[in-house]
Amino acid sequence: MKVLVIGGSKGIGKACAEQLLESGNEVIVAARSNNSISHLPLEFIDLDVLEDVSSLEDFDELNGLIYCPGSINLRPFHRLTGEDFKNDFELNVYGAIKCIQSCLPALKKGKGSVVLFSTVAVQQGMAFHASVAASKGAIEGLTRSLASELAPHIRVNAIAPSLTDTPLAGALLSNDKKREASEERHPLKRVGNAKEIASMAVHLVSENGGWITGQVIGIDGGMSRVR
Numbered sequence: 050m051k052v053l054v055i056g057g058s059k060g061i062g063k064a065c066a067e068q069l070l071e072s073g074n075e076v077i078v079a080a081r082s083n084n085s086i087s088h089l090p091l092e093f094i095d096l097d098v099l100e101d102v103s104s105l106e107d108f109d110e111l112n113g114l115i116y117c118p119g120s121i122n123l124r125p126f127h128r129l130t131g132e133d134f135k136n137d138f139e140l141n142v143y144g145a146i147k148c149i150q151s152c153l154p155a156l157k158k159g160k161g162s163v164v165l166f167s168t169v170a171v172q173q174g175m176a177f178h179a180s181v182a183a184s185k186g187a188i189e190g191l192t193r194s195l196a197s198e199l200a201p202h203i204r205v206n207a208i209a210p211s212l213t214d215t216p217l218a219g220a221l222l223s224n225d226k227k228r229e230a231s232e233e234r235h236p237l238k239r240v241g242n243a244k245e246i247a248s249m250a251v252h253l254v255s256e257n258g259g260w261i262t263g264q265v266i267g268i269d270g271g272m273s274r275v276r
């Protein structure tokens with residue numbers, strides 16, 4: 050398979066790139082930096098999804114697109130500004146829309162599969178998550194809508210993780226006390242790691258996930274469903 054991982058330089062996206070390479074796939078990573086992946090045998094595209102992404106139109110054929118850029122901007126609602134909501138939407142949603150649109154012909158040709166990222170905080174109400182939940186809720190709507198419109202040529206799914214140990218979650222896991230409190234909140238009594246989220250993304254883009262579309266899959270230590 051030939052798979053484009055947008056935001057594959059860190060965290061879950063980097064783990065996706067590593068797992069795809071391990072199973073012999075061709076991987077292209079698009080991100081703003083490549084320091085932590087320069088040792089990997091992949092193609093790198095210097096790209097900021099908040100800017101012009103038309104360079105992605107150059108692909109002839111793609112079998113997968115995984116869109117990883119996202120935010121965790123947690124604040125009481127009264128302290129969230131309009132700019133916060135707009136910025137979260139630009140990165141989480143509009144960035145994904147631009148990238149998918151640019152890759153659409155290549156994905157159609159490659160009978161491709163798109164994987165997007167939501168959060169557990171869409172299905173489970175959580176204080177201070179208003180901005181990120183609003184954006185990721187849009188991702189869930191986009192996932193189902195595109196899955197319908199693009200079937201049977203392109204499959205579209207999303208993963209909704211709970212707290213996962215990546216650079217993005219660094220501030221929430223920055224000391225033992227915070228980590229223990231987060232672990233305690235989850236029915237499975239730990240936070241997630243990038244590899245276990247990535248393995249679902251890889252499953253969804255691969256042939257083994259070939260009958261799955263329009264789904265939002267929770268990987269959350271039981272957080273969304275279990276008391």
Ligand SMILES: NC(=O)c1ccc[n+]([C@@H]2O[C@H](COP(=O)([O-])OP(=O)(O)OC[C@H]3O[C@@H](n4cnc5c(N)ncnc54)[C@H](OP(=O)(O)O)[C@@H]3O)[C@@H](O)[C@H]2O)c1
Pocket residue numbers: 055056057058059060061062063079080081082083096097098099116117118119120121140166167168169209210211212213214215216217218
């Ligand atoms: N970690 C969690 O606890 C958690 C929980 C729920 C949902 N999620 C979602 O899961 C997804 C992956 O999260 P993560 O924790 O792996 O995030 P991460 O550690 O911040 O990694 C994000 C990746 O996206 C790239 N990126 C960020 N801004 C970009 C931009 N403007 N243009 C291009 N690339 C950009 C980063 O690379 P560069 O900096 O090199 O550009 C990096 O490779 C996100 O959508 C996040 O919202 C994560």
